[in-house]
Amino acid sequence: MKRLLLFDIDGTLTRSHNGYVPFNQAILETFGVPGDIRSVIPDGNTDPMIVTEIFSKGNILVPDIDDKWQQFSSNLRQCYSQAISSGSATVRALPGAAELLQTVAASGIFGSSVVSGNLEPMARVKLEAAGLYSYLCRGAYGSDSPRRADLPAIAKRRCEAVFGVSIPLSECIVIGDTPRDLEAARCNRMKCILVATGRYSLEELLNCQPELCLPDLTDTAALLDTLMNI
Numbered sequence: 595m596k597r598l599l600l601f602d603i604d605g606t607l608t609r610s611h612n613g614y615v616p617f618n619q620a621i622l623e624t625f626g627v628p629g630d631i632r633s634v635i636p637d638g639n640t641d642p643m644i645v646t647e648i649f650s651k652g653n654i655l656v657p658d659i660d661d662k663w664q665q666f667s668s669n670l671r672q673c674y675s676q677a678i679s680s681g682s683a684t685v686r687a688l689p690g691a692a693e694l695l696q697t698v699a700a701s702g703i704f705g706s707s708v709v710s711g712n713l714e715p716m717a718r719v720k721l722e723a724a725g726l727y728s729y730l731c732r733g734a735y736g737s738d739s740p741r742r743a744d745l746p747a748i749a750k751r752r753c754e755a756v757f758g759v760s761i762p763l764s765e766c767i768v769i770g771d772t773p774r775d776l777e778a779a780r781c782n783r784m785k786c787i788l789v790a791t792g793r794y795s796l797e798e799l800l801n802c803q804p805e806l807c808l809p810d811l812t813d814t815a816a817l818l819d820t821l822m823n824i
């Protein structure tokens with residue numbers, strides 16, 4: 595393994611439908627007050643920051659919020675799993691994501707992992723629902739730090755321990771769908787590819803000047819070539 599690919603989940607590898615329902619349900623069950631994820635722009639943010647922003651925007655004061663993240667994580671995983679089982683929410687792999695992960699795994703050159711604002715148990719629920727979980731080493735999540743910029747270094751350390759190698763920063767590539775993914779990559783002196791399959795258009799992402807912008811992940815051969823030579 596010579597290069598490490600650090601994939602974002604939402605908007606990059608997967609797309610969820612009606613995920614706001616179990617998310618809002620978990621807020622109510624955990625904190626005892628209603629909150630609506632649709633009142634904020636969650637893209638690229640970590641789950642703890644998203645919840646904090648929802649409460650702050652609604653002028654809702656939640657006492658002892660920091661004691662409740664573990665419970666929120668557990669409730670969210672449960673609510674989301676139930677919603678997926680019942681079909682009221684769906685998580686699907688985005689076009690090309692599975693093919694790309696299969697191809698990079700077969701190359702022997704790349705290790706693939708995750709940098710996501712999702713709490714770790716939720717990342718697993720989403721990746722399993724999308725059929726992508728088995729391709730990805732344990733990375734870093736919103737449960738490791740509310741600051742996304744902290745996450746790439748944590749994922750790199752975990753992957754180095756798994757693969758038993760030291761990976762230079764120049765060989766790490768963050769792949770995401772928002773300016774926040776790029777910011778996290780730059781804070782860690784890593785390269786970044788942005789895909790326009792989330793909230794942001796190709797033009798908006800190009801303006802952020804990552805190493806590469808793509809409309810989606812469907813051109814596996816070209817993307818593999820880029821990932822080897824970027």
Ligand SMILES: [Mg+2]
Nearest residue numbers: 602604605771
């Ligand atoms: Mg994303």
